[in-house]
Amino acid sequence: MSHKExxxxxIKTRKVYDWVTRQVDVSLKPICKNDLNGLFACDLDHDEDDNIADILCDKKLGPLSVKCFLSDEHGHKVDTLAHHHHRHHKGLVCKEIEQAGGRPDVEVEIEGNDVLLQRVKVLIKGFITVHIVDDRGHVVCCSAPIPFATVQTFLLCAPEGTELDCHITFFDCDANLIATPDLSQLDINLILCLDIQMEAxxxxxxxxxxxxxxxxIIEGLLCPTKEFPPQCPEIFPAHNKRR
Known part of the structure; x- marks a missing residue:
């Protein structure tokens, strides 16, 4: 067979049956005074049982800020981009929840046509860690890893035999710590961008x-190809044939 034929x-390949993205906002239950006890371990002259308000109000520390990030179960930061090729990466989980009887069928109308889709439930769970940082960027206090979880439901083309492929493409965490002699509360809000595919x-x-x-392509050839000077074919040999 010729190389042009x-x-x-x-061929065997991975087919994408459906693909959607979704932004998910997660608000963790506020962590109040009693639950804050022992949550932060501080590398200063404070015991873990000290009132967090006393630590934040220590004038020697100067202004403090509260930062949080996606972490593993040991408090080490997790890179969401590295998670793209791993469904389970350092404690971050994004997986389908199996339903009794399989994925329920749901009939929806799309542009006037009835389409049969399936209801797919997805569990996303992991940990976040909170740091209290001084104005020089030094970590004053570090929380224990705080677990979070959310369940999201999708209507997808997901016939039996297809599998969920889930990625978290973006993660943002906002933490606010209210600490006064009368009130201590940690509020955490998360934003996740999910990339959901059904494949087989x-x-x-x-x-x-x-x-x-x-x-x-061979590098470093010592003998270059000989290039001849350009000719004038209109004059020779064409001119020679007219004689």
Whole structure:
């Protein structure tokens, strides 16, 4: 068979049956005074049982800010981009919740047509860690890892045999600590961007051309190709033939 000819071939590949994205806002239950006791471990001259308000009001520390980030169960920061190729990465989980009887069918109308979709439930859970930081960027206090979880429901083309492929493409955390002699409360709000796909391995018959290797590019050839000076074919040999 010539390298220019095509043939029908069968390939195995990962087919995407459906693909959606969603922004999810998660507000954690406020952590109040009693639950704050022992949450922060401080590397100053304070015991863990000291009132967090006393620590924040210590004038020697200067102005403090509260920061939080996605972490593993040990409080180490997790990079969401590194999570793209791993469904379970350092304690961050995004997986389907199995339902009794399988995924329920749901009939919806799209542009005047009735379409049969499936209801898919997805669990997202992980940990966040809170740091109290001084104006020089030094961590004054570090919280224990705080667990979070949310369940999201999607209507997808997800027939039996398809599998969930879930990524968290963006994560943002906002923490606010209210600490006075009368009130101590930690509020945490999360924003997650989910990339949800339903996939399955399929075999496809396609028209294709067999690949051939290209010519190798060799570096450092010592003998360059000889280039001849340009000629004038309008004059010679054409002019010589008219005689």
């Amino acid at each position: 095509t043939e029908r071939v069968c 391995d399929v075999k496809l018959e396609i028209e294709a051309r067999i690949c051939r290797p290209r010519e190798e």
